[in-house]
Amino acid sequence: MAVAVLAAKQSRDPHTQVGACIVSSENRIVGIGYNKMPNDCTKAFPWDKEAASRLDTKYPYISHAELNAFVNKTVVDVRGCRIYVTLFPCNECAKIIIQSGIHEVIYLLDKYPDKDETRAAKRLFENTGIHCRKFKPKNEKDPVDFYSVFGANQEQSN
Numbered sequence: 375m376a377v378a379v380l381a382a383k384q385s386r387d388p389h390t391q392v393g394a395c396i397v398s399s400e401n402r403i404v405g406i407g408y409n410k411m412p413n414d415c416t417k418a419f420p421w422d423k424e425a426a427s428r429l430d431t432k433y434p435y436i437s438h439a440e441l442n443a444f445v446n447k448t449v450v451d452v453r454g455c456r457i458y459v460t461l462f463p464c465n466e467c468a469k470i471i472i473q474s475g476i477h478e479v480i481y482l483l484d485k486y487p488d489k490d491e492t493r494a495a496k497r498l499f500e501n502t503g504i505h506c507r508k509f510k511p512k513n514e515k516d517p518v519d520f521y522s523v524f525g526a527n528q529e530q531s532n
């Protein structure tokens with residue numbers, strides 16, 4: 375999860391930085407990603423959350439952290455791997471996780487539990503038997519500030 379947090383810090387999304395790290399059954403990191411605009415689109419698209427038209431917001435354009443971790447993978451097959459994500463995956467990312475054969479999702483924060491995208495993702499994971507668990511730092515002295523990507527007090531709210 376520390377690697378996913380570090381990846382999230384690369385994101386230019388001013389509101390929510392997300393990191394993802396795919397790990398093999400032999401505990402090797404095989405893919406890292408963060409939420410970003412697609413290559414060569416960095417300057418052309420807005421980071422706004424709201425606008426008169428959804429087409430003028432960031433949402434239709436962002437390439438999500440999980441997709442980028444999958445695209446960046448260093449192995450042919452990620453079947454049997456687990457994925458560490460700083461944010462509970464949306465339904466589109468859930469589909470990528472399922473289709474790629476990843477069998478476990480470890481998330482840091484479930485920031486949007488009431489969004490349809492999150493609820494659909496949970497249904498997808500439940501139906502496919504993909505195990506999801508919230509990441510728990512091993513102890514308070516852990517040198518990584520896992521929640522720094524979300525700002526203060528996010529840990530308590532979930």
Ligand SMILES: O=c1ccn([C@H]2C[C@H](O)[C@@H](COP(=O)(O)O)O2)c(=O)[nH]1
Pocket residue numbers: 387389390391392408409410423436437438439440461462463464465467
């Ligand atoms: O599974 C997911 C869901 C979302 N993201 C990214 C997409 C956006 O850049 C942010 C969410 O922005 P908000 O301003 O918090 O709505 O998270 C992702 O990478 N993976």
